[in-house]
Amino acid sequence: MKDGGFENKKELENSKNQSKSSKFYIKSDDFALAIAKVAVAQVCESVGFQSFQHSALEALSDIIVWYIYNLGKTSNFNANLAGRVEANVFDVIQGLEELESGLGFAGASDVNRCVANLGIVRDIVHFFGDGGDITFAYEVPWFPVVKEWKRIGSFWEKGEDPHGEHIPSWLPAFPDPDTYATQSSVGNGTMSASNEVKNGRVERKIERPLLNFQQQFAHNGNEGGSSHVGGGKG
C-alpha cells in the first residue's frame, strides 16, 4: 500500500507539472485553431444548434483545418501535374471532386460538359443562394506575423576581439560575462545559464541579466515551432 500511495503522489505531481508547463508551452498553430473554432461555432449556430460539447467543437474544427489543408495540397498537386506552379480554378474544382468522391458527383463522367456545370459547383451556388451572409465575429489580423530578426552582432561588428586565434571574427559575439553566472537551484545542484533554456521546468530564482539573456535567446534564437519559457519568472 505504501508504494501505491507514493506512486499516486508522484503521478499527481507529474500531472500538475505537466499542466503547468503546458500553460507556457506555445504551439505554433493555436491562434489559427482558435479562429477555426469560432468560425465552426458560428456555422453550427446558423444551422440550428444552441450549444455544443467542447470535444465535439475541437474535433470539427480540426477536421475543417484538415479539409482546407488537403484541398490546398490536392490543388497544388494538380497544378504541378499540369506543369504549372500556380493553381487555377480547375485545379481547385478537381480537388473538390476528389474530396467529395465518396459521395459521388453528378455529371463528371460526361466529357463534353463544362466544369462549371458540374454537380459540385452547382451545389455550392445553390447552397449560398438560400442563406444570408454570416460574417465572422472578430476582425482577424494578418498572420503569422513575421518578426524582425534582431541579430546578435559578430565580433567584427561589435568591435570586440575574439578570445583566441581559432575563433574567426565573423562569428556571433559571446554574450556578456554576467550571464555566465551559475545559479544554485533548490535541492537540484548547480546548473549553468546555458542549460536554462533546455531545462526550463526547474523552478528557481533568476537574476536580471540572466533573465534578459534568456528572453533574448528565446526571441532571436528559437524562431518558429515551440518556445519554452522556464518557470520562476520575476
Place this chain on the structure above:
Amino acid sequence: MNHNRQSNDGKHDDDSALSDFLASLMDYTPTIPDELVEHYLAKSGFQCPDVRLIRLVAVATQKFVAEVANDALQHCKARQAAVVKDKREKQQKDKRLILTMDDLSKSLLEYGVNVKQQEYFADSPLTGIDPATRDEVRIMLLLC
C-alpha cells in the same frame, strides 16, 4: 458546321457560367475568414495570387461544415424524438439542441471521416469509483 457552331456556343456559355460564378464569389463573404484559409493553404504549398480562389476554398469548406452540422442536427432531433414518449416535461428540457461527439461521429462517418471517442479512461485506480467513496479511497491511499 452546325455542330461546330453549337459546340462553340456551348463553350462560350460554359466560359461565361464559370466567370459569373467566380464573380459571384466576391459578393458573398464566407463565415470562415480569408486569413485563416490563406494560412492553411500556404502551409500546404498552394500558390495563387487570385483572391477568388481563396474565397472558393472558404465557401466550399463552409458548405462542408454546414452539411456535417446539418446531418448531426438530424441525428440529434431523431434521438430526441425517440426518447420522448410520455413525459412532456422532459420534452421541454430536451428542446436544447447540443452538438455532441456522438452525433458528430455518426454524421462524419458518412463523409468517410472516422472519429471515435474513448468510452472511458482507466488511467488511475480511482477511475469509475463513485465520487462519494472516491475521496475516502484517496485519503486512505495517501495515508498509507
